Amino acid sequence: MKHNRKDHAQDGYQIAPEHILEVKDLNVHINVDDYDLHAVRGVNFSLKNGETLGLVGESGCGKSVTSKEVLGINPSNCKGSGQILYRTKSGKVLNLLELNQDGAVYRAIRGSEISMIFQEPMTAFSPLYTIGNQLAEIILLHDPKATKASARERVLEMLKKVGIANPEKRIDQYPHEFSGGMLQRALIAMMLCCNPDILIADEPTTALDVTIQAQILELMRSLQKEFGMSILFITHDLGTVANMCDNVAVMYLGEIVEYGTVHQIFHNPQHPYTKGLLRSLPKMNESREEKLYIINGIVPLPVDLPPCCGFYDRCEYCIEGVCPNRTIPEFTVEPGHMVRCMLMEQGEKQHG
Ligand SMILES: Nc1ncnc2c1ncn2[C@@H]1O[C@H](COP(=O)(O)OP(=O)(O)OP(=O)(O)O)[C@@H](O)[C@H]1O
Numbered sequence: 001m002k003h004n005r006k007d008h009a010q011d012g013y014q015i016a017p018e019h020i021l022e023v024k025d026l027n028v029h030i031n032v033d034d035y036d037l038h039a040v041r042g043v044n045f046s047l048k049n050g051e052t053l054g055l056v057g058e059s060g061c062g063k064s065v066t067s068k069e070v071l072g073i074n075p076s077n078c079k080g081s082g083q084i085l086y087r088t089k090s091g092k093v094l095n096l097l098e099l100n101q102d103g104a105v106y107r108a109i110r111g112s113e114i115s116m117i118f119q120e121p122m123t124a125f126s127p128l129y130t131i132g133n134q135l136a137e138i139i140l141l142h143d144p145k146a147t148k149a150s151a152r153e154r155v156l157e158m159l160k161k162v163g164i165a166n167p168e169k170r171i172d173q174y175p176h177e178f179s180g181g182m183l184q185r186a187l188i189a190m191m192l193c194c195n196p197d198i199l200i201a202d203e204p205t206t207a208l209d210v211t212i213q214a215q216i217l218e219l220m221r222s223l224q225k226e227f228g229m230s231i232l233f234i235t236h237d238l239g240t241v242a243n244m245c246d247n248v249a250v251m252y253l254g255e256i257v258e259y260g261t262v263h264q265i266f267h268n269p270q271h272p273y274t275k276g277l278l279r280s281l282p283k284m285n286e287s288r289e290e291k292l293y294i295i296n297g298i299v300p301l302p303v304d305l306p307p308c309c310g311f312y313d314r315c316e317y318c319i320e321g322v323c324p325n326r327t328i329p330e331f332t333v334e335p336g337h338m339v340r341c342m343l344m345e346q347g348e349k350q351h352g
Pocket residue numbers: 030032037039057058059060061062063064065066075236300301302
């Protein structure tokens with residue numbers, strides 16, 4: 001239970017030297033009234049230093065619950081199990097799931113080591129204080145050596161870095177005086193003030209128009225190069241993934257159903273769900289008369305799930321008597337490319 005977690009975690013876990021984060025067999029159960037939502041089911045992924053991993057899937061498939069569990073900000077009716085192994089700035093490997101979410105250790109990690117930017121930047125700022133004061137507050141909180149004057153200097157520098165024009169004037173304005181795109185830039189500046197090793201970006205551009213979207217993504221890419229952070233990039237838009245990510249994890253009903261490099265996922269997708277997501281992307285050379293592909297049905301609520309493929313009742317390739325009746329193992333397509341689909345076994349039989 002969350003309230004039994006300690007404010008210190010056992011050190012001594014091992015992760016691969018090139019990894020900063022390893023999520024192992026993560027399960028999250030959410031207690032709602034009388035029922036239990038199994039929102040994240042046996043999720044495994046890792047994040048290399050400087051890598052961008054895309055987490056994609058339709059609404060309700062568990063992307064946000066997964067990422068909030070990493071940051072330790074899921075509400076108290078959520079219970080996570082498994083391991084979230086994280087290498088801290090001081091070089092220790094901690095299992096974040098052992099830490100008290102409200103304790104000092106997690107609070108220090110949150111923000112200065114792992115940061116998150118959300119879809120709705122407005123909710124991240126208080127309407128009562130200027131943007132400058134809110135950013136300076138973060139710096140003063142995380143850097144004991146900072147003074148009010150040095151924090152203001154650093155805020156100005158960060159506002160410039162994220163491309164906010166007239167930062168000397170903007171620094172003393174309130175959030176309502178910023179446009180949506182500018183607020184998202186300010187939020188990115190806020191995150192940079194802490195210089196995190198991992199940035200979790202949950203639909204960071206969904207609320208913005210396409211031109212601003214492209215600018216913000218470009219900004220994130222260049223800042224990543226400069227600061228060397230790893231990014232967990234969450235989106236339902238595969239188009240953005242192609243531009244932003246090195247690797248992609250496709251989630252469906254709380255599980256990762258396919259994982260691979262951007263090239264593997266876009267050029268050799270194996271799971272019917274991944275193929276469906278790709279087919280539903282609008283194409284430049286498609287005539288307007290051609291209808292966009294739609295995956296039939298919706299993501300069900302993850303309640304009382306039997307051991308079977310989560311996607312079988314929406315899948316046009318469902319194998320009767322197999323997909324609805326058994327746990328689906330992971331198949332390796334090629335090194336670095338994994339899929340959870342029984343069609344792979346069929347393919348292996350045909351080819352073997
Ligand atoms: N606090 C909560 N209480 C109850 N159910 C929740 C809570 N948070 C998430 N859920 C449920 O958990 C499942 C996964 O939700 P999650 O927010 O992770 O989806 P998502 O993939 O981020 O979707 P979206 O693309 O809409 O943001 C959904 O069925 C959702 O209804």
